[in-house]
Amino acid sequence: GENVEQHPSTLSVQEGDSAVIKCTYSDSASNYFPWYKQELGKRPQLIIDIRSNVGEKKDQRIAVTLNKTAKHFSLHITETQPEDSAVYFCAARRAVWSEKSVFGPGTRLSVLP
Amino acid sequence: GAGVSQSPSNKVTEKGKDVELRCDPISGHTALYWYRQSLGQGLEFLIYFQGNSAPDKSGLPSDRFSAERTGGSVSTLTIQRTQQEDSAVYLCASSLGLAVSADTQYFGPGTRLTVL
Numbered sequence: 329g330e331n332v333e334q335h336p337s338t339l340s341v342q343e344g345d346s347a348v349i350k351c352t353y354s355d356s357a358s359n360y361f362p363w364y365k366q367e368l369g370k371r372p373q374l375i376i377d378i379r380s381n382v383g384e385k386k387d388q389r390i391a392v393t394l395n396k397t398a399k400h401f402s403l404h405i406t407e408t409q410p411e412d413s414a415v416y417f418c419a420a421r422r423a424v425w426s427e428k429s430v431f432g433p434g435t436r437l438s439v440l441p
Numbered sequence: 442g443a444g445v446s447q448s449p450s451n452k453v454t455e456k457g458k459d460v461e462l463r464c465d466p467i468s469g470h471t472a473l474y475w476y477r478q479s480l481g482q483g484l485e486f487l488i489y490f491q492g493n494s495a496p497d498k499s500g501l502p503s504d505r506f507s508a509e510r511t512g513g514s515v516s517t518l519t520i521q522r523t524q525q526e527d528s529a530v531y532l533c534a535s536s537l538g539l540a541v542s543a544d545t546q547y548f549g550p551g552t553r554l555t556v557l
Contacts, residue, residue: 362545425496426497
C-alpha cells in the first residue's frame with residue numbers, strides 16, 4: 329500500500345521568511361495530493377491540493393509543486409506570518425474506490441516574530 | 442450546508458467501560474474515515490468506509506475497537522473495555538469518495554476521550 333513520508337518534522341522560521349515542507353510517496357499510481365493545516369486545538373482543514381496532471385499550483389502565499397518522476401511534492405509558504413504557525417499534513421491517494429488517502433506524519437511549523 | 446459532526450464532544454469514562462463515538466458525515470459523502478490523534482501527535486488511521494463497506498480496517502489497534510456504518514451515512518466507533526492508552530481525540534472525516542476526482546476530506550470537530 330501507499331506510504332507517505334514528510335520532512336522536516338519541525339520547522340522554525342522568522343516571520344517574513346519562506347517555509348518549505350516536503351513529502352515523498354511510494355505508490356506511483358497516486359494521483360491526488362492535498363495539504364491540510366491543523367491549528368492548535370482545531371480540526372485539520374484543506375489549504376491546497378494538486379492533481380497528478382499538474383506540476384504546480386499557487387494560491388496567494390502558498391504553493392504546491394509535484395514531481396511525479398521522483399514521487400515527491402512540496403508545500404511552499406512565502407512571507408510567513410505568525411498565523412501560519414500550525415501542524416501541516418500532506419496526503420496521497422490513488423483514485424480507486426477501495427483505496428484510502430494516506431497521511432504523512434505532519435510538520436510543526438513555528439513562525440517566530 | 443452542515444459539516445461533519447461528532448458526538449459527544451467530550452467523553453470521560455472509567456477504565457474497563459465501553460464507549461460509543463458517533464460521526465455524522467456530510468450528506469452525499471460516500472467515504473468516511475476514523476482517525477485517532479494523541480496530544481501533539483499525527484493522525485493515526487483507524488478505519489475507512491466506502492458506503493457501508495470497510496475496505497480498510499487495518500488501523501484498528503486491537504479487537505476492542507470496532508466500527509460500523511449503516512445506511513451509508515452515520516458511523517459509530519465502539520471501544521470495549523477501555524484502557525488509559527485509549528485516551529485521545531478521535532476524529533472523523535468524510536469525502537466524496539469518487540474514484541476519479543479529488544478526494545478532499547472534511548474533518549469533524551473530534552471527540553476527546555479520557556479514560557480514568
